[in-house]
Amino acid sequence: MKLSDEILELWDDLLQQLPLPVRDSVRSGAEQRADERADDNGGRLSLEDGVRAFIESVPIELRANLGRTLNLHGLDLSDFDDALDD
DSSP states (O other), rough: OOOOOHHHHHHHHHHSSSHHHHHHHHHHHHHHHHHHHHHEEETTHHHHHHHHHHHHHHHHHGGGHHHHHHHHOOOOGGHHHHTOOO
């Protein structure tokens, strides 16, 4: 599956909010989760699903760090409460 430029740009910005040692594993996990979500949706991945895939791949204790970057992209962290609690 090819991720949209919008999702990739957002992920790159979100990765910058995380400590360097976890970035590769988060990106890998997000790609895997995004593939699963796309498979469930006929090969399509919405921006919201891309964000959820990313958030779910971030260690729970670091998820709060993502709020500022999501806001800069016009998204509200509270819209992803379901992903934050996984």
